Amino acid sequence: MSETVLEIEGLQTFYGKIHALRGISLNVPKGKIVTLLGANGAGKSTTLKTISGLTRAAAGRITFRGQEITAAAPHAIVRMGLIHAPEGRRIFKGMTVQENLDLGGFTNRGERAEKQRRLQYIFELFPILSNRRNQDAALLSGGEQQMLAIGRALMTDPELMLLDEPSMGLAPFLVQAIMKIIRKLNEQGTTILLVEQNAKVALRLADYGYVLETGRIVVEGDSATLREDESIVKAYLGGGH
Amino acid sequence: MTILDIIIQQLTNGLILGSFYSLVALGYSMVYGIIKLLNFAHGDIYMVGAFVGFVILSFVSTLLGDGWLGILPSMILAMTAVGFLGVLIQRIAYRPLLSAPRLSILIVAVGVSLVLFNSVMVVTIGEYKAFPSGLGYEGITMGHVHITYTQMVMVGATAVLMIALHLFIAKTIYGKAMRAISIDMDACRLMGIDVNKIIALTFFVGSSLAAAAGVMAGVYYGSIHFFMGFVIGLKAFTSAVIGGIGSIPGAMLGGLLLGLLESFGTQLPWVGTEWKDVFAFGLLILLLVFKPTGILGRTEIERM
Ligand SMILES: Nc1ncnc2c1ncn2[C@@H]1O[C@H](COP(=O)(O)OP(=O)(O)O)[C@@H](O)[C@H]1O
Ligand SMILES: [Mg+2]
Numbered sequence: 001m002s003e004t005v006l007e008i009e010g011l012q013t014f015y016g017k018i019h020a021l022r023g024i025s026l027n028v029p030k031g032k033i034v035t036l037l038g039a040n041g042a043g044k045s046t047t048l049k050t051i052s053g054l055t056r057a058a059a060g061r062i063t064f065r066g067q068e069i070t071a072a073a074p075h076a077i078v079r080m081g082l083i084h085a086p087e088g089r090r091i092f093k094g095m096t097v098q099e100n101l102d103l104g105g106f107t108n109r110g111e112r113a114e115k116q117r118r119l120q121y122i123f124e125l126f127p128i129l130s131n132r133r134n135q136d137a138a139l140l141s142g143g144e145q146q147m148l149a150i151g152r153a154l155m156t157d158p159e160l161m162l163l164d165e166p167s168m169g170l171a172p173f174l175v176q177a178i179m180k181i182i183r184k185l186n187e188q189g190t191t192i193l194l195v196e197q198n199a200k201v202a203l204r205l206a207d208y209g210y211v212l213e214t215g216r217i218v219v220e221g222d223s224a225t226l227r228e229d230e231s232i233v234k235a236y237l238g239g240g241h
Numbered sequence: 242m243t244i245l246d247i248i249i250q251q252l253t254n255g256l257i258l259g260s261f262y263s264l265v266a267l268g269y270s271m272v273y274g275i276i277k278l279l280n281f282a283h284g285d286i287y288m289v290g291a292f293v294g295f296v297i298l299s300f301v302s303t304l305l306g307d308g309w310l311g312i313l314p315s316m317i318l319a320m321t322a323v324g325f326l327g328v329l330i331q332r333i334a335y336r337p338l339l340s341a342p343r344l345s346i347l348i349v350a351v352g353v354s355l356v357l358f359n360s361v362m363v364v365t366i367g368e369y370k371a372f373p374s375g376l377g378y379e380g381i382t383m384g385h386v387h388i389t390y391t392q393m394v395m396v397g398a399t400a401v402l403m404i405a406l407h408l409f410i411a412k413t414i415y416g417k418a419m420r421a422i423s424i425d426m427d428a429c430r431l432m433g434i435d436v437n438k439i440i441a442l443t444f445f446v447g448s449s450l451a452a453a454a455g456v457m458a459g460v461y462y463g464s465i466h467f468f469m470g471f472v473i474g475l476k477a478f479t480s481a482v483i484g485g486i487g488s489i490p491g492a493m494l495g496g497l498l499l500g501l502l503e504s505f506g507t508q509l510p511w512v513g514t515e516w517k518d519v520f521a522f523g524l525l526i527l528l529l530v531f532k533p534t535g536i537l538g539r540t541e542i543e544r545m
Pocket of ligand 1: 015018020038039040041042043044045046047
């Protein structure tokens with residue numbers, strides 16, 4: 001078994017009285033794509049937010065590259081090489097594409113050469129961002145905004161990337177394009193934890209999958225297994241697609 | 242005096258007044274932009290700035306004299322000291338309440354204002370203090386209009402501060418982080434930005450600009466007192482609302498507009514200087530009712 005980048009044990013999270021995560025354990029091995037599936041409200045986003053420190057864990061333990069980060073501040077976690085591209089993209093509308101990318105590189109500010117290298121890499125992945133770098137990010141289309149959100153997250157050269165529903169609201173061909181990019185990033189060495197509602201798309205990409213239901217992991221397995229097990233697909237992953 | 246003389250005279254007065262308003266309004270607007278707090282203690286920061294400048298200049302003037310050579314370094318020192326005071330207040334009074342309901346932090350701001358106001362009142366025994374600067378009335382005379390070098394330096398210093406602030410906000414990564422926090426604070430956290438540090442920096446910049454205005458007001462009016470921050474706090478708030486609260490160019494513009502409006506308004510035949518404040522606050526009420534987003538503000542303003 002390969003080295004584990006992210007290890008979560010017994011994670012619990014509350015929003016006031018709402019018990020959103022009820023003891024989650026999962027592993028993300030280095031160099032892999034792991035997907036977290038489940039219906040709306042299952043706790044997928046909360047899991048990512050608790051990992052990146054936006055939401056505090058009430059119990060459990062999160063370990064990143066051997067170091068415990070359960071109570072660490074979000075900015076400290078980013079500096080360790082874990083980046084979270086949140087649900088809904090959350091790009092800075094009212095600022096230019098370039099400024100959004102500059103902010104993505106906040107932690108390596110001052111390192112000009114490194115910043116240029118990252119920018120060039122991102123513009124190669126997403127040439128459209130280069131063309132529109134001086135435009136207000138609010139003017140980008142949905143697909144372009146998602147590219148900017150991913151590009152911005154890549155400015156730090158992360159070891160592990162948490163992606164929350166990157167396909168949300170995108171036309172099928174754009175979903176394919178984004179998934180291709182995620183595969184490419186992964187092939188170039190970035191480990192990925194991908195949250196998706198679109199199970200079919202995610203399982204095609206991922207090595208391993210977890211299915212979440214009301215704050216608990218109910219099924220896990222190799223994506224091939226999950227994909228082919230009719231009963232699992234029917235019970236948790238809602239056919240349809 | 243000809244009409245032209247009056248225009249030039251009032252333009253000068255309005256620019257000076259507007260400089261004070263703008264410099265104070267900037268701190269109001271920046272803090273509102275970043276943590277959505279109407280920092281009602283900000284006028285008192287201006288007042289404290291004047292007193293800190295007073296103390297520093299008293300020492301510095303023995304070395305560098307009480308002209309601009311002594312005043313400018315004293316102003317910079319006062320700006321730095323008051324900037325740190327702003328950071329300290331933010332750390333102690335506001336930061337613990339950042340996620341509390343908006344009203345709690347607003348009430349704390351009023352509390353901070355009272356603390357500053359009363360502290361200075363006690364220390365100065367409520368007396369006026371003569372500002373220890375020694376600037377004369379030399380300047381340029383054009384017809385019936387006399388513009389002093391002091392007035393010119395003040396408008397110039399304000400312009401320099403505003404240009405520097407603009408470049409800082411537009412070009413540096415810290416300025417971009419400030420703007421980004423006002424758009425989406427959690428997204429900033431996810432970019433690795435230590436949001437608390439940037440908020441502290443915002444208080445530093447805002448407070449030091451208010452201190453600059455306080456020192457200049459001391460120099461200009463010649464005396465300072467513990468309640469000098471009250472009215473200007475409200476005027477700066479008005480300026481920020483005129484320009485669109487949260488907007489930095491809006492605060493600059495709103496302050497200058499209000500300054501000009503007040504100085505020209507008092508020239509109308511049936512309005513004397515005593516109507517100045519009625520003018521300003523009447524405008525504030527009209528704006529809050531009819532155009533709460535101001536000239537350059539964004540549309541999502543919450544009522545508070
Ligand atoms: N900020 C919040 N405040 C209160 N409850 C929340 C908040 N965010 C999510 N929840 C609740 O927590 C549960 C899990 O939500 P979430 O993690 O967003 O699910 P998912 O991403 O799988 O759709 C839901 O019941 C949701 O209503
Ligand atoms: Mg979600």
